[in-house]
Amino acid sequence: MKSTITSFVMCLLLCVSSTVFAQLNTPRGSQMASVMQRVGTTDITITYSRPSVNDREVWGKLVPYGMNNLGFGTAETSPWRAGANENTTITFTHDAKVEGKDIAAGTYGLHINVKDENNATIILSKDKDAWGSYFYDPANDALRADVKLEDINHTELLTYDFAEVTANSATAALKWEKKAIPFKIEVDVAEIVMDDIRAQFKGQKGFTRQNWEQAANFALNNGGDLDEALSWVNAALEGQFFSQKTFNGLAIKAQILQKKGDMEGFRKTMDEAVTMANPNQINRIGYAMIAAKDFDRAIKYLSMNVESDPKNANWHDSLGEAYKAKGENKTAIKHFKKSLALDPPANVKANSEKNLKELGAM
Template identity: 35%
Template sequence: MKKLFFTGLLALAILSTEAQVKTPQASPAAKVEQVVGLANVQIDYSRPGAKGRTVYGDLVPYGKNWRTGANANTTISFDQDIKVNGKELKKGKYAIYTTPKADSWDVIFYTSTDNWGLPENWDETKVALRTTVKPETLMKPVESFTLSINNLTNDSASLDLAWERTIVSVPFTVPTNEVAMASIEKALAGPSYGDYFSAAQYFYQINKDLDKALTWVNKAIELVPSGSETPFWYLRLKSLIQAKSGDKKGAIASAKASLDGAKKAGNADYEKMNKDSIAEWSK
């Protein structure tokens, strides 16, 4: 009887697992990823359908805040500071809310993005930016609510919201020139001390051309900004390269300098490593 009972439980568990019903979402999730100039823009949202209903002024009332989509927050993220309709917006992730009206729309970028729809308690201090744009009438209806990035140039685009026979375009600009010029100036200025350190560390790790690794770590130390302490881990790497190259005397001198820096920084790990190395190389 006990065996039959457990067999029945097992069969019930299997049936329960297999009986999970899968159906399509009423408002399917969607993602938009777009590069604008040198900025990455990502939108995550859900797409309700009109399904024969009058949308604006009925399903979505005029004059009231709207979740701008369905389900969880519609979000947009930028990896650079941008300007929306001429207003500054810091890089980051925002929920998009709107206030549709017959002749104008307010588009709101809200810093809290973990709400289901509208926030339970609206907090005006979380409004990072609010801008007003004019809606336009579409010749052909759009069945599913659609967000897209259009009108791309090297330094601008528009965030477009389209549904039923209405489209709203929110222009924004990205700092392509500033980012490109900074990149050009950095490249023309040559590698940074961090670049030289990374290159030296890699060559040391793979045991390749230790003379070049030593040249690079020395260059990294040389390029440390005036008035700044030479990082003790730079000196540690130099000592290791010298020791592996057979220069025990130079390695000990570098390790002692690294040890002094580690003591000032209170880094016990590097203190121990340097002391152990000095003892080993002094034999």
């Protein structure tokens, strides 16, 4: 019996011990948060905990200036953890630049050395898993960048946001109390997308014509290699089992040739494209020819729409612009007046009237 009681007591003690030391999921004083911004195809994510001001003096007090001995951990001196609780982290899904300095794709501990009320240094550490800045080691620094603090309206909860976003960059900012600490992140969107396209073309996505057209169009409009773009659109048009000549493919090819300075190839390809075009597409390439100052081709293309649909006010208005651009004002006036006689929609009416006034015919 004694053995049985002893066994029971030991079992009870083990159960009690497990219960005592089990971790309960209770709310924190500084709640966890995360903010993400996409730039091109690159995701930038900051994960942090959000302390409140709570009537405390923050800068220079709660957040002491400079590097400090925090009295715990292995660091002799530490920057601020840029939040509360665990490491604040920042993740880049592709290589990027922070304040003009290269940073490789990955996740980093985000620390800030707040030097004074106007100056700070952003520190990205390869040690992303440490608690706060207690174990900060400068040997793990991946990047340091000096930035300026800015004055802002009162922000009670520490907040990261991306206030400024462009096609190739985003400015992240830590905001707390009456100060903001912004830092600019830049991404080479075109090169990242082009590298991704090249990789995807080795797989299933390389067997679809539309993907080759899309890739060529992206390179054309985003500073890509024009020779590579031309090879991509040519693959979409002919020579592959998925190839097919389409207006869209020919129009992209024409624009690439134009950008390369091959005007003969541009015009020849546009001549082929117009044979596959619907009226709206014909109208667009007519204006493209006006922009290229090939007024005879513009008139030839836009006349096709007028001949097929002579009661369409928009087609007369467009053809009038081609004749006006060429300097044949008498014929231009005729088509603008014809446009107005066909009860045009408001935008077409306004354009025809504007051109007639410019030509002194109203």
